Amino acid sequence: MKEKTRQLKKSMAGFRQIADEQLRRQWMHQIVQRGTEAVDQISLDVGRMLVEFILYCEREQIAGPDYAPKREGLYKWASEGGSVYIAGQKVHVNRPRLRDNGREVQLGSYLAMRDRGVFSEQLLGQLLGGLSGRQYRQTLINAAEAFGVSASAVSEHVIEATSEKLRQFRERRFDDFEPFAVFMDTVHRGQMAFVVAVGLDIQGNKQVLGFWEGATENAEVVGALLDDLQSRGLRLGRRVLFIIDGGKALIKALIERFGEKVLVQRCTIHKDRNIQAHLPKKHRNEAHRRFRHAFEQNDYKDAERELREFERWLRSINESAADSLLEAFDQLLTLHRLKVPALLRKTLHSTNPIESLFSQVRGCEKNIKRYRNSSMSQRWLASVLLYAESKFRRIKGADQIKQVLINIDAIQHDPQAP
Numbered sequence: 197m198k199e200k201t202r203q204l205k206k207s208m209a210g211f212r213q214i215a216d217e218q219l220r221r222q223w224m225h226q227i228v229q230r231g232t233e234a235v236d237q238i239s240l241d242v243g244r245m246l247v248e249f250i251l252y253c254e255r256e257q258i259a260g261p262d263y264a265p266k267r268e269g270l271y272k273w274a275s276e277g278g279s280v281y282i283a284g285q286k287v288h289v290n291r292p293r294l295r296d297n298g299r300e301v302q303l304g305s306y307l308a309m310r311d312r313g314v315f316s317e318q319l320l321g322q323l324l325g326g327l328s329g330r331q332y333r334q335t336l337i338n339a340a341e342a343f344g345v346s347a348s349a350v351s352e353h354v355i356e357a358t359s360e361k362l363r364q365f366r367e368r369r370f371d372d373f374e375p376f377a378v379f380m381d382t383v384h385r386g387q388m389a390f391v392v393a394v395g396l397d398i399q400g401n402k403q404v405l406g407f408w409e410g411a412t413e414n415a416e417v418v419g420a421l422l423d424d425l426q427s428r429g430l431r432l433g434r435r436v437l438f439i440i441d442g443g444k445a446l447i448k449a450l451i452e453r454f455g456e457k458v459l460v461q462r463c464t465i466h467k468d469r470n471i472q473a474h475l476p477k478k479h480r481n482e483a484h485r486r487f488r489h490a491f492e493q494n495d496y497k498d499a500e501r502e503l504r505e506f507e508r509w510l511r512s513i514n515e516s517a518a519d520s521l522l523e524a525f526d527q528l529l530t531l532h533r534l535k536v537p538a539l540l541r542k543t544l545h546s547t548n549p550i551e552s553l554f555s556q557v558r559g560c561e562k563n564i565k566r567y568r569n570s571s572m573s574q575r576w577l578a579s580v581l582l583y584a585e586s587k588f589r590r591i592k593g594a595d596q597i598k599q600v601l602i603n604i605d606a607i608q609h610d611p612q613a614p
Contacts, residue, residue: 247280247289247309254305255292269297280309358575365578370405371429374398376597377437378405379550380446382413383557385573389413391421391446392581394550395430398601400594402549404581405430409570418449434458435604437534441466441547442524457608459534462527464491465546467520471510474517483510483517491545496532503529535603540593556584 260266271294278291294301377396382389389412393405405425410417426432437459440446450458468487472480486509490502503525510518521528531541543549557580 244287244289247287250305250309251289251303252292254303255294258301258303259294270301271295278306280306281311358579361579361582362575365404365406365582367428369429370395370425370431373403373430375430375432375436376601377439377544378432379439379547380418381441381547381550381554382443383554385557385577387411388570388573389417390577391417392550392553393421393425394553396543396549396591398597400591400597402585402588402591404553404585407574407577407581409574413443413445415445415449415452418446419453422449422453434608435601437461437530437544437604439463439544439547442470459530459604460527461530461544462524463545463547464528465548467524467528470520471517474514474520475510476513479513491528491532491541493532494538496529496535499529499532534600534607536600537593537596540591540596540600543591543593553581553584556580 255272258266259270259272262272265271273293273295275290275292277288279286279288281287291306292303294303373395374397375395376398379394379396380391382391384390388409390407390409391413392407395403395405397403406421406428408417408421408424410420422432432454434454434457438446438450439461440450441463447460450460464487468484471487472483475483483506486502486506490499490506493499493502503521507518507521507525510521531544536544557577
């Protein structure tokens with residue numbers, strides 16, 4: 197990898213890390229231990245990363261990208277140590293170099309920041325404010341423009357980075373991924389629907405598997421997503437547990453592909469809300485209590501009995517609510533039928549893991565006012581999903597998965613199993 201690219205990626209990675217919770221805790225600890233000295237050091241670290249980003253953007257603006265230089269004889273020439281003033285204090289940075297027919301070309305932003313008063317405390321304060329609000333893109337553009345670097349040059353880097361993320365996301369293989377469960381749900385962005393799949397392997401580790409774009413959530417889009425995952429080596433079948441919110445398109449696509457014996461667990465939280473929506477407000481708390489009580493049972497027969505009693509209670513109040521429960525009755529009890537222990541059921545009984553992922557997508561993209569096209573939408577979604585995936589943790593109860601797999605094999609081969 198060329199030095200320019202390495203330095204630029206290092207600078208960009210530094211900005212992304214600023215919002216990381218663990219890094220913020222480290223900074224807070226330093227502040228408590230060292231007071232204002234730690235605050236000053238943190239400010240200088242952020243300023244140094246911003247300065248290097250601006251310098252590399254200006255060099256790119258002048259010389260053009262490596263694959264399309266602006267003119268012959270003008271080319272990039274490694275980097276060397278340099279220094280600038282940040283809030284009146286001298287700080288060492290990596291300075292990218294540029295040559296024009298053998299003569300050194302001075303970067304205007306570097307010369308400006310060599311002036312003690314140019315990189316002011318006000319600009320640094322605006323930078324920190326933008327980063328704390330997670331307005332990374334606009335913060336970088338504003339800071340770069342202050343030193344004569346065009347917004348388009350920064351935007352080109354953003355597009356290049358997100359395009360690379362999308363390529364990585366689309367091309368990665370799953371030959372070594374042994375799936376135990378797959379969470380599937382749909383996130384709507386603009387006028388389009390994206391069906392997203394998150395996998396859980398037999399060691400209890402989660403990974404974003406892929407997404408597929410469509411006008412709505414329909415069986416064809418779900419089928420295309422499954423085709424894509426299997427073409428990249430993901431081994432799916434009736435031994436894999438699918439957790440879904442109850443969309444008919446998802447169920448239809450799974451049954452068409454894997455048959456009636458496919459293991460589907462309906463999200464109990466979504467079904468609870470659907471049932472309560474049919475009921476008068478005075479009955480909703482009681483309905484919620486009875487519904488949750490049924491799923492707190494560890495034995496399949498006990499859970500089934502409680503759910504049957506709940507259905508009879510619902511029919512005395514609202515037939516539609518009872519029919520809503522009955523429509524998903526068997527798929528609500530899949531985990532009990534597989535004898536999944538209570539600790540592992542907490543993760544598998546709902547689509548919360550993927551809903552949490554969608555929450556991060558909305559948070560990271562809240563400043564995007566308009567998706568210009570499908571390419572932009574997919575680039576940003578892939579980038580955010582990969583960022584969120586880096587924070588995934590091993591689920592609780594992961595050591596119980598092996599026993600559940602044994603239970604699945606037994607039930608799949610036992611025609612008398614419930």
